[in-house]
Amino acid sequence: MKNISAGQDIDLRVNLGGILMNNPVAVASGTFGYGREYEDYIDIAGLGAVIVKGTTLEPRHGNPPPRIIETAAGMLNAIGLENPGVDVFVNQYLPYLFEKKVTVIANIAGNTIEEYATIAARLEGCQGIAGIELNISCPNVKQGGLQFGTDPVMVKNVVQAVKAETSLPVMPKLSPNVTNIVEIALAAQEGGADALSMINTLMGMAVDVRTRKPVLANIFGGLSGPAIKPVALRMIYQVYREVDIPILGGGGIMNATDALEFIMVGAAAVSIGTGNFVNPQMAGDILAELYYYMQENDMKSLNEIVGIAVQK
Amino acid sequence: MPIMEKGLVINHQQLAQDMYVMEFLAPSIAKECKPGQFLHVRPGNTNDPLLRRPLSLYDVDQEKGSISLLYRVVGKGTDLLTGLKVNDYIDIMGPLGRGFSLPESPKNALLVGGGVGIAPLVYLGRVLKERECQVTVMCGAANAGQLVVDDKFQQLDITFLSATIDGSAGYKGLVTDLLVTQVKPGGFDIIYTCGPEPMMDLVALYAAIHHIWGEVSLEEHMACGVGACLGCARRLKASDETYAKVCKDGPVFNMKEVEF
Known part of the structure; x- marks a missing residue:
């Protein structure tokens, strides 16, 4: 993968609002652990970025099982932000990723605005973090998460609070579970967001007709996978027309054609999520295919086609 | 070290109404395999079904470089698997988990198995025999037709006792009834079990009563299979605060660690 970015005329690098990526293919938070879990399958330093599992201030045990269920062309998850807390992330996981020269984007979640700010402050000055993704859209936790992502005033406030505590680029991950995504995106931009990550999972559920109960112990879960791609494309298209900051696009990407669709509706870079479960080498495969696409189309940079399908 | 490989299917047979056995060549993975581990199998190049399916190692021939999987058709994924023919390739990653x-x-x-849960006990039985263990297998099934592995154990010179619900083969009743009522306790040093949870619960109780060390192999829906998604969470004991991950911490656990 690394050799690809060294190609003669083609420049795969992406500046995602100050997050410097060697190439445009990242892996999404919650689907790739802390990177190490996938080291046997893929060169994690060659990825555009590894967005690590969502980190909270204190450790969280997560939701009771069942936590996941496959649905038509997708899956529901209600993990509940299980994670060891920010201190363990900083002391045990981050140094390894730094040593391996992995481009790390930390993903943080809090119960309150103050908690988001405290985690951001804790990450300030830590070696090896390229940017912060704000999880304001997790549908699976009782407090925090989604409630921040659905109210434009809260979105603006939480972005502002985090910006005040960090020198790193800040990228809120927007929830699709809203009536007006543009309003939320503009609020994030107004709060000082450097980039936007779109989209998180769509809230859904499944029922076990045998037991006559919801499948997930949490009842509701986040839908991801190819099933949500059209929704993600539509939302990025709408937001791209209205904002000035770059967008990291994802939602059901399974191949380079999917990735190109996201780029053409305005994504400056893409993230692979559920696809990693299907093929742990998917991000690398997609990057290679994007490179060949650029060669074939005599392109020097993906910027030439970012948003090209959008009628401004 | 687990890897991804395309296995070349060399044998694929229906053994019972909904039970299949598939053998494929995957030499790189085969040489890494240990009993109780699993492969994460992509049923097809489709978006629906989407995820891989964790299937336990049924048998491994390291010299030949082949792996066999015994599976029951339970949904879209395993149904799609049945369509693979000899000379097709199967997309696998593994071996995964703690065996x-x-x-x-x-x-x-x-070794006590129930239903398709007998699958990992075949490979385990082979390796135990190689280590000069004395091995007895008890297998429970709905009926004689579902007892698909008896000849495998015979080939390995392993004592095989069966129990069927309808009495069409072996003991009539549950395999745990066979265990409790028909087998003299005390003879065994070690017990391994895989199958329905109520069965494993009773086997673990039997082991505890007779002070026999043992292990259980658990099953859970999985997405990543490598400990990244945290989907296959399992609270081992009711008093535990944290969740084990069946894919990475298991699928095999010490019987004493698990409450059913």
């Missing part, structure tokens, strides 16, 4: 602990010295081992 069975193997005794250092020869022991008298009892």
Whole structure:
């Protein structure tokens, strides 16, 4: 993968609002652990970025099982932000990723605005973090998460609070579970967001007709996978027309054609999520295919086609 | 080290109404395999079904470089798998998870399987025999037609006792009834079990009563299979605060660690 970015005329690098990526293919938070879990399958330093599992201030045990269920062309998850807390992330996981020269984007979640700010402050000055993704859209936790992502005033406030505590680029991950995504995106931009990550999972559920109960112990879960791609494309298209900051696009990407669709509706870079479960080498495969696409189309940079399908 | 490989299917047979056995060549993975581990199998190049399916190692021939999987058709994924023909390729990653602990010295081992849960006990039985263990297998099934592995154990010179619900083969009743009422306790040093949870619960109780060390192999829906998504969470004991991940911490656990 690394050799690809060294190609003669083609420049795969992406500046995602100050997050410097060697190439445009990242892996999404919650689907790739802390990177190490996938080291046997893929060169994690060659990825555009590894967005690590969502980190909270204190450790969280997560939701009771069942936590996941496959649905038509997708899956529901209600993990509940299980994670060891920010201190363990900083002391045990981050140094390894730094040593391996992995481009790390930390993903943080809090119960309150103050908690988001405290985690951001804790990450300030830590070696090896390229940017912060704000999880304001997790549908699976009782407090925090989604409630921040659905109210434009809260979105603006939480972005502002985090910006005040960090020198790193800040990228809120927007929830699709809203009536007006543009309003939320503009609020994030107004709060000082450097980039936007779109989209998180769509809230859904499944029922076990045998037991006559919801499948997930949490009842509701986040839908991801190819099933949500059209929704993600539509939302990025709408937001791209209205904002000035770059967008990291994802939602059901399974191949380079999917990735190109996201780029053409305005994504400056893409993230692979559920696809990693299907093929742990998917991000690398997609990057290679994007490179060949650029060669074939005599392109020097993906910027030439970012948003090209959008009628401004 | 687990890897991804395309296995070349060399044999694929229907053994019972909904049970299949598939053998494929995957030499790189085969040489890494240990009993109780699993492969994460992509049923097809489709978006629906989407995720891989965790299937336990049924048998491994490291010299030949082949792996066999025994599976029951339970949904879209396994149904799609049945369509694979000889000379097709199967997309697999593995071997994954923590397998069975193997005794250092020869022991008298009892293996209790129920339904398709018998699958990992075949490979385990083979390896235990290689280690000069004395091995007894008890297998429960709905009926004689579902008892698909008896000849495998016979080939391995393993004592095979069966129980069927309808009495069409072996003991009539549950395999745990067979265990409790028909087998003299005390003879076994070690017990391994895989199958329905109520069965494993009783086997673990039997082991505890008779002070026999043992392991269980658990099953859970999985997405990543490598400990990244945290989907296959399992609270091992009711008093535990944290969740084990069946894919990475298991699928094999010490019987004493698990409450059913």
